[in-house]
Amino acid sequence: MIATDFHVQVAARVSELRDLAAMVETFGETHDLPHRTIFIVNLALEELVTNTLVHGSFEEGVEPQIAIDLSIRDNRVHVVVESNGGKFDPTEDTEPDLTSELDARPIGGLGIHLVKTQADNFSYEFVDGINRLILEYNLT
Amino acid sequence: MANNIEVLEEHEGDVLILTPVGRVDSSNAPLFERMIKDRIDDGEIHIVVDFTKLSFISSSGMRVLLIGAKSIRSNQGKLILCSMRDSIREIFSISGFDTIIPVVKDRIAAIDANPA
Numbered sequence: 001m002i003a004t005d006f007h008v009q010v011a012a013r014v015s016e017l018r019d020l021a022a023m024v025e026t027f028g029e030t031h032d033l034p035h036r037t038i039f040i041v042n043l044a045l046e047e048l049v050t051n052t053l054v055h056g057s058f059e060e061g062v063e064p065q066i067a068i069d070l071s072i073r074d075n076r077v078h079v080v081v082e083s084n085g086g087k088f089d090p091t092e093d094t095e096p097d098l099t100s101e102l103d104a105r106p107i108g109g110l111g112i113h114l115v116k117t118q119a120d121n122f123s124y125e126f127v128d129g130i131n132r133l134i135l136e137y138n139l140t
Numbered sequence: 141m142a143n144n145i146e147v148l149e150e151h152e153g154d155v156l157i158l159t160p161v162g163r164v165d166s167s168n169a170p171l172f173e174r175m176i177k178d179r180i181d182d183g184e185i186h187i188v189v190d191f192t193k194l195s196f197i198s199s200s201g202m203r204v205l206l207i208g209a210k211s212i213r214s215n216q217g218k219l220i221l222c223s224m225r226d227s228i229r230e231i232f233s234i235s236g237f238d239t240i241i242p243v244v245k246d247r248i249a250a251i252d253a254n255p256a
């Protein structure tokens with residue numbers, strides 16, 4: 001397969017999500033990826049952009065930024081997401097409550113759990129003030 | 141700026157059927173939340189959300205459904221979800237939502253499961 005990598009840096013705003021989704025669709029079509037893979041990559045980006053906005057702490061004048069790299073390596077979709085806004089390590093997130101009855105079920109806390117569960121590999125590093133998440137999805 | 145949301149609305153007897161179109165993500169989930177709250181405030185207690193035309197939902201949208209289900213339950217009503225595509229069904233399963241909000245195959249089953 002000819003590598004057609006994809007890189008985009010956008011302001012982390014919810015209004016950018018539709019454009020990001022369209023770009024992931026294009027990437028998926030270029031590589032003839034399964035529908036499920038396109039969906040879960042889209043979901044991961046949506047959850048991570050939202051997470052940056054909710055958990056990031058930004059000094060005045062600093063805009064939330066997110067940089068995304070998509071590529072195919074060794075029969076895997078390789079996704080790198082870099083964001084500013086101070087250290088946020090989602091690998092330290094505790095497991096959300098997935099079993100309580102409706103009335104007791106807490107609202108929220110699911111996004112990162114979905115991302116971690118669906119990725120075949122999920123790693124995090126904090127380098128030079130940038131959060132870098134690396135996600136991999138097997139194509140088998 | 142929030143994106144819009146298109147939601148088709150129909151009644152089958154006393155059951156309100158909502159069919160969101162396209163995507164429910166963090167950009168338009170607040171609008172979807174407001175809409176469901178308004179319908180519950182109007183007295184709707186038997187609500188079906190039909191996923192036929194929904195291609196994408198994130199945890200922001202799922203959160204709206206959880207809030208709606210809790211609110212409807214407190215009014216002695218019921219929220220039923222139907223017609224999910226496999227990729228969406230998978231995240232409802234991972235999150236355990238399908239154990240607290242009923243998910244059924246299609247609209248007919250949803251109406252049967254939500255008697256007025």
